[in-house]
Structures are given as C-alpha cells and as structure tokens.
Amino acid sequence: MTGRQGGSDSSWPLGRLLREAREDAGLSQTAAAQRARISRAQWQNLEKGTGSGGKPVRPKPNTVTSAAEAVGLDPQHALELAGLDPSNYDPARPGRPTASLAEARDLLAQVTERQLQAVIDLLHAFLDTRPTSSPTTAEPYRRGSTLSDAEQQHNSGRTPE
Known part of the structure; x- marks a missing residue:
C-alpha cells in the first residue's frame, strides 16, 4: 500500500x-x-x-x-x-532506537536531584573525551592506549629501544 x-x-x-x-x-x-x-x-x-x-x-x-x-x-x-x-x-x-527522547524526559521527571546528577555525570562520561581527574575503566579507550607499549610500537612500525 x-x-x-x-x-x-x-x-x-x-x-x-x-x-x-x-x-x-x-x-x-x-x-x-x-x-x-x-x-x-x-x-x-x-x-x-x-x-x-x-x-x-x-x-x-x-x-x-x-x-x-x-x-x-x-x-x-x-x-x-x-x-x-x-x-x-x-x-x-x-x-x-530502542529509547526515545520523550521516554527519557518522562523518566527524568521522576528522579530525585541526586539521581538526576548521577545520570548527567554518566552522560558526560559517555560524551566527554577529555581525561578526568579520576580515571575510569574507559580512560584507556579515551586515550587510545588499550594496547601495551610493545603492541603500540609494533603497530606503528617502530622497534623497541
């Protein structure tokens, strides 16, 4: 149709x-x-x-x-x-998308100030690429350093000193 x-x-x-x-x-x-x-x-x-x-x-x-x-x-x-x-x-x-902005708005309207701050902090952690003062498990990915130094040198074509 x-x-x-x-x-x-x-x-x-x-x-x-x-x-x-x-x-x-x-x-x-x-x-x-x-x-x-x-x-x-x-x-x-x-x-x-x-x-x-x-x-x-x-x-x-x-x-x-x-x-x-x-x-x-x-x-x-x-x-x-x-x-x-x-x-x-x-x-x-x-x-x-399995979630909508409307659904998020409705849910956020029901949380406490403390819970809202936790959600905002979590969203910042997802979106912020700058290192924070307290490293998280995501820090290695943010810095692009999930490989060991030897692996990074091998992939870049450099030889270890």
Whole structure:
C-alpha cells in the first residue's frame, strides 16, 4: 500500500487521530513534532492530510511511526490509517532506537536531584573525551592506549629501544 487520495478527515483518519492524541497530551504541534523528531511543517501536514499545493501527504513509514509514538498511539494502527503496511513495523529491528527522547524526559521527571546528577555525570562520561581527574575503566579507550607499549610500537612500525 502506498498511501491514499484526498485530504479530508474521512479520507485521512490518521490526521484526526494524531490531532486528538496531541491535544489530549497537552502538546502543541511544535512540541509533538520535536518528540517525533520531525519538522513542525511535517507534523501539520500529517494532521491535515495535505502537503504543499494541497497535494495529499504520502509520509514514509518511519515518519508515521515516530509521530504515533510521540503522542502515545499504536504505530501499527497509525500505519494502517496512513494506508501503509503495518506488518513491516518492527520496533526491535536493528538500527532502530530502542529509547526515545520523550521516554527519557518522562523518566527524568521522576528522579530525585541526586539521581538526576548521577545520570548527567554518566552522560558526560559517555560524551566527554577529555581525561578526568579520576580515571575510569574507559580512560584507556579515551586515550587510545588499550594496547601495551610493545603492541603500540609494533603497530606503528617502530622497534623497541
């Protein structure tokens, strides 16, 4: 299936469902689009069912599933409403993020200040390539020195002194 014709609520039921779910969640179009990792214009087009020039939208399956997940809808149902094949949706397929920013935001809103600081420290440890004052098990990887001195010399073509 490759989409649908027209742009009214009856021919584009996904738009009505997305709008209702977004409003029920208390989200603006901008906030919903950010959660879905799409532009606000894309979100608006999904809701109204038409794109530039009044042409019917023909969203990609990943756009539909991202939009559905952003407002708590079943992605397979959203794909059906968009006229796309829901059997291709596999949330665990390789390369697909298993966590979303929306999920992280929701979880972070529930932690204590101390827990939040621990999460922030952990994220810094993942992202920060500068050595810290207290070495961790990741330090050798950060410095690129997981090989012994002899192995590094051998790989660089130098001979030990």
